[in-house]
Amino acid sequence: MELGARLLRDFYERPVLVVARDCIGKVLVHEAPEGLVAGRIVETEAYRGPEDLAAHSAKGRITERTRVMFGPPAHAYMFLLYGMHWAFNIVAGPEGHPHAVLVRALEPLVGVEIMAARRGVPAKSVTLCNGPGKLCAALGLDRSAYGLDLCTGPLYLAPGERGAVGRSPRINIDYAGAWVKKPWRFHERGNRYVSVPPRD
DNA sequence: GAATAGATTGTCT
C-alpha cells in the first residue's frame, strides 16, 4: 500500500490548535519489528501549556516526564496513566512552547491482524483503536517511543483524506477549572471509530 | 444500554 511521504517538521511547527485539527484524517504509521501498522487519526485533543491547567506542562513545569514538550516540535510525548495505559502525543508549536496534541482514536488501516493480536480482540472490532490507551497497545507504543522524532524515526504521520471535522470539550480533565470547557477536542464527524461521539 | 468499581505504577508533593 502506498502511504505517501511523511509529513515534515513545518506541519508540526504551527499553533497547536491548528495542528490538532489538521491531524484529523492524517495517517499515523509505526514501522514496528513485527510489521507495519497504520491508522487514520479520527480524534485528537490539544494541550497548550503553560497557561492550560489541563496540560502536564501547566505553569511551565519542566520535569523528566514533560521535558520533551519544551523541545522542538514533531517529537513523541508518551506518558503512563492510571498505572497501566500509555498515551501518545505529538509535540507541536515552536520550540520552547510546551504544547502537544493527544491522539485519542484511530481508524485501523494497515496491520490490523497485528493490532488485534496485541490487543487480544477480534480484528474487525471497533474497539481496536478507539481510545488513547487502546491505540497505543494496538500500535505497540510504550515508554520506548518517548522522545522519538516523527521526522526521522520509525513512527510518523503521512497524508490522508479528511472528512468533516467537529469540535467539543476535552475528556476527563475535570481538575482543570475554567479550562475544562475549552472546545479543544477534534474529531471526524460520523466516523465510527471516534471514542465518544458528541451530538452532531 | 447505562452506571459503577477495580486494576496498578510512574511521577510529583
Add this chain to the structure above:
DNA sequence: GACAATCTATTCT
C-alpha cells in the same frame, strides 16, 4: 503517600 489526558468486567435497569 496521593493521584492520574483510561479500560474492562460486572451489575444493575
